Amino acid sequence: MNLLHYAWLIPVFPLVLSPIPLLFGKRMAHGGGFVAIASLTLSTILSLALFFVKKPLPYYSTLHWVSSGVSYIDLGIYVDHLSELMSALTAFISLLILVYSLEYMGHEEGLPRYWTEMMVFSGSMMGLALAGTIITMYVFWELVGVCSYLLIGFWYTKPEAAAAAKKAFVVTRVGDVGFLVALVILYLNAHTLSLPSLLSNPSSLVISPVVRTTIALGIFVGAIGKSAQLPLHTWLPDAMEGPTTVSALIHSATMVAAGVYLVARLYPLFQVSPYALEVVALVGALSAFLASTMALVSYDLKRILAYSTMSQLGYMMAGLGVGAFGASMFHLLNHAIFKSMLFLSAGAVLHVLGGERDIRKMGGLFRKMKVTSLAFLFGALALSGIFPFNGFFSKDVIIGAAYRYGLTTGDYLVYALTLVTAILTAFYIFRAFFIAYVLPPKVERQFEVHEVPRVMTVPMVTLMALTLITGWLWTPFDDVFQPYVLYSDALPLTQEPTLVLSVSTLIASLAGIFVAYSVYPRTWIKPELVEKTSLGRGIRTLLEKGYYFDASYNAFARGVTSGWCALLDFFDRRVIDGVVNGIAAATLKLGQRVRKIETGRVRNYAAAVVLGVIVILVILVVG
Amino acid sequence: MIGFYQVVALSATLFSVGVYGVLTSRNAVRMLMSIELILNSANIDFVAYSAFTGVAQGLALAMIGIGVAAAEAAIGIAIVLVVDKLFKTIDLDKIKELRG
Secondary structure: OOHHHHOOHHHHHHHHHOHHHHHHHHHOHHHHHHHHHHHHHHHHHHHHHHHHOOOOOOEEEEEEEEEEOOEEEEEEEEEOHHHHHHHHHHHHHHHHHHHHHHHHOOOOOOHHHHHHHHHHHHHHHHHHHHEOEHHHHHHHHHHHHHHHHHHHOOOOOOHHHHHHHHHHHHHHHHHHHHHHHHHHHHHHHHOOOEHHHHHHOHHHHOOOHHHHHHHHHHHHHHHHHHOOOOOOOOHHHHHHHOOHHHHHHHHHOOHHHHHHHHHHHOHHHHHOOOOHHHHHHHHHHHHHHHHHHHHHOOOEHHHHHHHHHHHHHHHHHHHHHOOOHHHHHHHHHHHHHHHHHHHHHHHHHHHHOOOOOEHHHOOOHHHHOHHHHHHHHHHHHHHHOOOOOHHHHHHHHHHHHHHHHHHHHOOOHHHHHHHHHHHHHHHHHHHHHHHHHHOOOOOOOOOOOOOOOHHHHHHHHHHHHHHHHHHHHEOOOOEOHHHHHOOOOOOOOOOOOOHHHHHHHHHHHHHHHHHHHHHOOOOOOOOHHHHHOHHHHHHHHHHHOHHHHHHHHHHHHHHHHHHHHHHHHHHHHHHHHHHHHHHHHHHHHHHHHHHHHOOOOHHHHHHHHHHHHHHHHHHHHHO | OOOHHHHHHHHHHHHHHHHHHHHHOOEHHHHHHHHHHHHHHHHHHHHHHHHHHOOOHHHHHHHHHHHHHHHHHHHHHHHHHHHHHHHOOOEOOOOOOOOO
8 A cells, every 4th residue: 555645635634524513513522623633633644654654756646627628727746755744744733733722712602613714724734735736736825815814813703803814815815916927827838737847847848037037926926925025924913813823823834834835845946037036035034134123112922923923934935045945944844833832822821811912911920831931932942043942953054055145146135134133033032031921020910820721731842842853853963854855956955054153143142132131131221222212212113113014005005096996986987887878868869859750640651651652753763 | 535545544533532532531431432542543554454455464453453452441441440449539630649
């Protein structure tokens, strides 16, 4: 029995079983939660088993979906190490989050709906990972989008949640248009959408380099939308209105990872497209930097984590852009682990404090919630890139690769941005840690703080262990990860950073933590210093407003779009309707005139007949 | 002496009287009678031409014309009766349902 023939079952388990909670959940324990957990367990087991099966890779299988004359649109499955890693990661993280949800979401109304949507969400993500043709990818890509819409708007009676869901849907849809256009251009040029042929030799399928760049950039626009990179990032902070478990899933292994995965999956296409990778690197580095600055001033625990996600995804994009393919995938894996852990910890805090998200109203949690706080600390250390947590290993390689990129191209901007971001990252996450967990509470508590039950701590502890383990997959001494994940010989091999680079990155991160330590618990540096200068206040406002991206989008919508709509409205009502109504009115007038001929008197008709005959006779005689 | 032209002139006179009657009469029965005049003027024409050229078909056509006129008269009278029943009048100027 070849297990590969059954790989397609990995996404199918949760997708097929997903209606069960919705249909029968009301009569089941936990609203049908065990169905969801069981289906994800099956997916996890199957995708983990794939790791250990000796097999020829890549495995590719299709079936015709739409046939039209000589051309076919195929649905397919494509298994190589990259898709295997992605599906296993998604299945495993989703499973942990679902277990955690048993308690976290336990008393929510509409729980069956939650399970069904989560199952479709993670199932679609695994389908996206294992898709064998780009059209299959696109289908699952859209399913992921629609599930994120449903889940962010889970509390749809709350106006903010409904608005956030709508925003996430619309903003990512802007990116999806780019993906769709790229897909059509690709099909028109290459006449195929199957991954193996596109990955093996993209430059012979699409001859023109300009067209290749157009396709690559279109795909990247789709990735920008999903992965919340500049300038389509605005949905991500607002998406925090959804349940924290949903945020954990969106921010680790599903939704946002989809964009990075898409670029990685089609990396050979980017490699043969001039300028495409430069754009990817620049957008990634800028997103990483700007997101980390926005996180500096936020007091919303979940928003800080959201900005950190955007920032870390920026690292991955920058890594892909500078040619650190393996390192980016490594960071994707590590980030999924520590970011879901951070969100689970934040969720536990929210659970205990009745949904409070403002870090100024938390404080002093470390004593009462040991496991939760330790999970956040581990996550913060991993996020900052401190040895020996997994974030250190991957971030280190990416920044090293950015430096090498600077050496070869003379463009050190990416390196500078990623290095500065490392400092800022360490600062903002430890700022949140100190204020929310370590410092004594500043306000009276309405709820009694206690550790969350075991069903919530076990997933956190599992992830804590993993943050200490997965980093060792790629060290200067032993590199298991990179040869595993490079699915083609044409992909660039990332070199280990030199010791000086590693140490400087580590020092940068430690400096960030030290500054946070000296500002918040120690108050050696007073945060009020910023408020005293007008420049400080200006920067602070700029960051709090998120560089006015939202404001300018709204202004754009109000000004340009409304104006354009008014013009179209005028054209429709006055010009098009005017022509139609004018023709009708003219016909009516003419009819009213002409009907006067019809007198209804027989004698008049007889006279007309006689007159007619006379006229004909005259014509005959004269003619 | 009654010759060919006199007969044709009679036919033309009858036709003109008939057309005048159709155009001027307000009474439906009178109009019907005027139509009879027009038909019979045609019959006279047929007979006249047949007699003076010696071709027999004209006579046959005249016989058919008389038959048609008889049928037309029967139907015409029936129509007038129905019109009277519906509108309580046979004054054609008062019946103008089809006025636009």
